[in-house]
Amino acid sequence: MKKSIFLSFIFILIYQGISSQVILEANGPGNTYELINSILANAGKDVIEVPDCVHTTFGRHIDEVFDTDLNKNVFRFYAHVSPDNDRCKTFDRQRTEIKSYDSSPENLKATIGETVAYKWKFKISDTFKPSTSFTHIHQIKSVGGSYESIPMITLTLRKSSPDRLELRYTPTNDQNTLKTADLDLFRGNWVEVYEKITFGDVGRYEIEIKNIATSQVIFTYANNSVDMWQDGAEFARPKWGIYRSLNSPADLQDEIVKFADFSIEEITGSLSVDDLTSNADQIVLFPNPASHEVNFKNVTSDTYTSVELYDTFGRQIFIKNSLHQNKLNVSELSKGMYFVVFKKDTITTKVLKFVVE
Known part of the structure; x- marks a missing residue:
């Protein structure tokens, strides 16, 4: 394992002790899975969901590369139209994702009454082709309860006229689209996401997405009184990556989505998006x-x-x-x-x- 993983881990420990914040940053090629698990999982556990089992000739479907736009190392998430699937378990979809889950450190799991800020950067290609069904790049999901199979919050990319990004929401099993944006605002651009959630039956949700190069806000949504807790849930946790349907594979192409600077922060006070982008x-x-x-x-x-x-x-x-x-x-x-x-x-x-x- 790289020396810089150790230094990054020390940095995270310091940050956790100060503000209950956890940061996952790419630090250069090699040992990517080990780096991710060192931050998002407890020892010996695995938070990476990839199709490596069926596509062994390609190797790891998440790696790291230096990005000249951000002038730093970033993560690359791969999805191939063939032969990738969902971990050799489900074959009508593909999954290359990272997450926190029940074996993650406690401060990565949101419980009822907590307010958590999630931050990250991502970039899709300038020719990105989303599925007509779903191409999720971010989810907030519950663990436990009758509704854990369906995410509370989803950012999904969808083939349409025009292609769009959708913010999807459900407190039970009835998904609704809260807001959409033209996908051309995102294609070929690094964007930065700030998402803050107060988890509870009467909770709060807000999100802002900004073009990094221009500082233009290209997507924003807020609801100060919304059900943000699925009945029976033990905790909620985030997922990031590429999770897409194969219902219309002819519409798809091999894709790379780049991610950088994941942050999960439990907030003791009350912050707004303006505070987070101060x-x-x-x-x-x-x-x-x-x-x-x-x-x-x-x-x-x-x-x-x-x-x-x-x-x-x-x-x-x-x-x-x-x-x-x-x-x-x-x-x-x-x-x-x-x-x-x-x-x-x-x-x-x-x-x-x-x-x-």
């Missing part, structure tokens, strides 16, 4: 590595109320709550990696890592 997202630090001081750009009085510093063991290092002229003196720190945590009241809004050399 100016804190734009904070950057330089130089990195550093030996004397690090500078921060795009830090304003409304982006944080406190700032904290941690080492790779999760130990907090005392600094003043406010930065002096947007600078931090690191000359007395030992060589190694550190994490600067910006917080707005009790909510973590930004974490930046840097190296002291």
